[in-house]
Amino acid sequence: MPEAGSKRADSPPPILSSAWSDEWPQGLGRTRLRHLHAGEVLFRQGEAVAALYRLRTGRIRLVRNLEDGTSVVLHVANANETFAEASAFADSYHCDALADVASDVVSMPRSEFLAALASDRDAALGFARLLAGQVRDLRARAELRSIRAAPERIMAWLRMRATGNPPIAAIDRTWTEIAAELGLTREAVYRALAVLERDRRILRSGASVTLGR
Amino acid sequence: MPEAGSKRADSPPPILSSAWSDEWPQGLGRTRLRHLHAGEVLFRQGEAVAALYRLRTGRIRLVRNLEDGTSVVLHVANANETFAEASAFADSYHCDALADVASDVVSMPRSEFLAALASDRDAALGFARLLAGQVRDLRARAELRSIRAAPERIMAWLRMRATGNPPIAAIDRTWTEIAAELGLTREAVYRALAVLERDRRILRSGASVTLGR
DNA sequence: CGAAACGTTGACCGTTTTCAATTACAGTGG
DNA sequence: CCACTGTAATTGAAAACGGTCAACGTTTCG
Numbered sequence: 013m014p015e016a017g018s019k020r021a022d023s024p025p026p027i028l029s030s031a032w033s034d035e036w037p038q039g040l041g042r043t044r045l046r047h048l049h050a051g052e053v054l055f056r057q058g059e060a061v062a063a064l065y066r067l068r069t070g071r072i073r074l075v076r077n078l079e080d081g082t083s084v085v086l087h088v089a090n091a092n093e094t095f096a097e098a099s100a101f102a103d104s105y106h107c108d109a110l111a112d113v114a115s116d117v118v119s120m121p122r123s124e125f126l127a128a129l130a131s132d133r134d135a136a137l138g139f140a141r142l143l144a145g146q147v148r149d150l151r152a153r154a155e156l157r158s159i160r161a162a163p164e165r166i167m168a169w170l171r172m173r174a175t176g177n178p179p180i181a182a183i184d185r186t187w188t189e190i191a192a193e194l195g196l197t198r199e200a201v202y203r204a205l206a207v208l209e210r211d212r213r214i215l216r217s218g219a220s221v222t223l224g225r
Numbered sequence: 226m227p228e229a230g231s232k233r234a235d236s237p238p239p240i241l242s243s244a245w246s247d248e249w250p251q252g253l254g255r256t257r258l259r260h261l262h263a264g265e266v267l268f269r270q271g272e273a274v275a276a277l278y279r280l281r282t283g284r285i286r287l288v289r290n291l292e293d294g295t296s297v298v299l300h301v302a303n304a305n306e307t308f309a310e311a312s313a314f315a316d317s318y319h320c321d322a323l324a325d326v327a328s329d330v331v332s333m334p335r336s337e338f339l340a341a342l343a344s345d346r347d348a349a350l351g352f353a354r355l356l357a358g359q360v361r362d363l364r365a366r367a368e369l370r371s372i373r374a375a376p377e378r379i380m381a382w383l384r385m386r387a388t389g390n391p392p393i394a395a396i397d398r399t400w401t402e403i404a405a406e407l408g409l410t411r412e413a414v415y416r417a418l419a420v421l422e423r424d425r426r427i428l429r430s431g432a433s434v435t436l437g438r
Numbered sequence: 439c440g441a442a443a444c445g446t447t448g449a450c451c452g453t454t455t456t457c458a459a460t461t462a463c464a465g466t467g468g
Numbered sequence: 469c470c471a472c473t474g475t476a477a478t479t480g481a482a483a484a485c486g487g488t489c490a491a492c493g494t495t496t497c498g
Contacts, residue, residue, distance in 0.1 A: 373485090374485080375485080375486070409486080409487095410486075410487060410488080412486085412487075412488085413485090413486055413487075416486085417486095
């Protein structure tokens with residue numbers, strides 16, 4: 013049987029993007045920069061939605077406070093991620109956003125954002141496309157996490173972001189961060205990498221991993 | 226300018242939706258029904274995008290075939306989920322879709338969908354809102370899965386979907402399905418439930434769980 | 439009515455998490 | 469230019485937890 017996926021009249025495979033680099037604050041509306049020091053609050057649950065955000069550096073934690081006084085973490089945004097996109101469609105924030113560490117965020121006023129979407133025909137579609145991409149990405153990540161064995165999970169992750177023949181994956185973050193994305197401890201990742209390398213399934217050299225097998 | 230999301234002044238807390246019930250095929254364009262028997266292919270990677278889909282019953286597996294001949298599962302869609310939304314913005318499918326079990330899907334021609342988005346300004350915004358909701362939801366799920374201990378993971382899940390005081394969560398699916406969503410085996414879920422009930426942290430009665438602690 | 443799937447619990451085994459310790463750097467301030 | 473400090477990268481050992489296998493009653497649905 014011939015290789016599957018032989019004819020791709022479309023773009024190459026972009027399964028997992030490591031970061032949502034070139035995203036919405038791309039000219040539509042005035043953006044502002046804000047610095048938060050560790051522990052500072054960006055917005056609080058119940059407040060009127062003032063702006064949409066994108067994290068430049070640092071780490072922002074989104075926490076929903078429940079009626080019974082407890083709380084749950086909804087998301088931990090890392091560098092170059094947008095967050096609370098859904099607040100564009102809500103009048104008030106539905107969770108708290110607070111900086112775990114010193115962080116820089118780019119903000120765009122909600123009113124301007126909505127105005128841009130309403131006036132520019134392509135803007136709304138562009139926003140939808142962007143979100144659709146995130147959905148695809150998040151689902152792929154979720155599927156990844158349902159692979160139980162650590163080495164297999166990492167292999168799948170590597171294959172998803174590898175290109176070329178032989179497939180080579182560029183490592184653009186620390187393994188510690190990658191471990192968090194994979195839902196493993198960093199120790200488990202290192203051990204799995206050691207096993208994979210011992211079995212000649214991967215070959216590490218600096219910031220790139222060559223896949224075999 | 227049309228106030229996005231102005232329908233509900235500001236709804237209560239809807240953190241985790243169990244299913245994306247009322248979604249896109251809501252009048253925009255003609256939809257068609259198609260039945261697939263187990264193992265049948267809905268579309269293949271590389272094919273021109275003909276339609277967008279929503280799964281009524283069954284289970285559809287989305288698989289990306291890599292250049293090196295291997296493949297990775299991108300997503301396993303369950304009843305009442307839409308899938309391959311991103312294909313609305315692509316010319317060809319980037320993965321295979323095949324039915325794990327006998328399934329029923331609702332399809333909407335891509336051309337009609339795009340036409341609807343282009344003509345009706347609110348449609349595009351509505352689609353974006355829907356996707357933003359899915360992003361929020363998927364991120365919450367991901368955060369949930371990063372909770373290691375099974376009982377705590379389940380507690381967090383229950384708290385997310387509980388309402389009232391005391392918080393009560395309605396169980397609208399089988400625990401087996403919930404286990405899959407939580408990234409646990411059903412046995413692990415039952416054991417964790419037993420522990421939680423023994424410690425008086427939850428109280429089960431039929432299709433609802435009352436939370437304490 | 440019977441088969442398939444769900445619900446539930448027990449025992450055992452394997453993997454990961456934890457905890458700990460060590461090396462390697464990169465940035466900082468003296 | 470060099471200790472100094474904090475984080476990343478590794479590896480080891482022991483404990484804990486969840487997965488797997490097994491068994492069985494119950495519910496569901498064709």
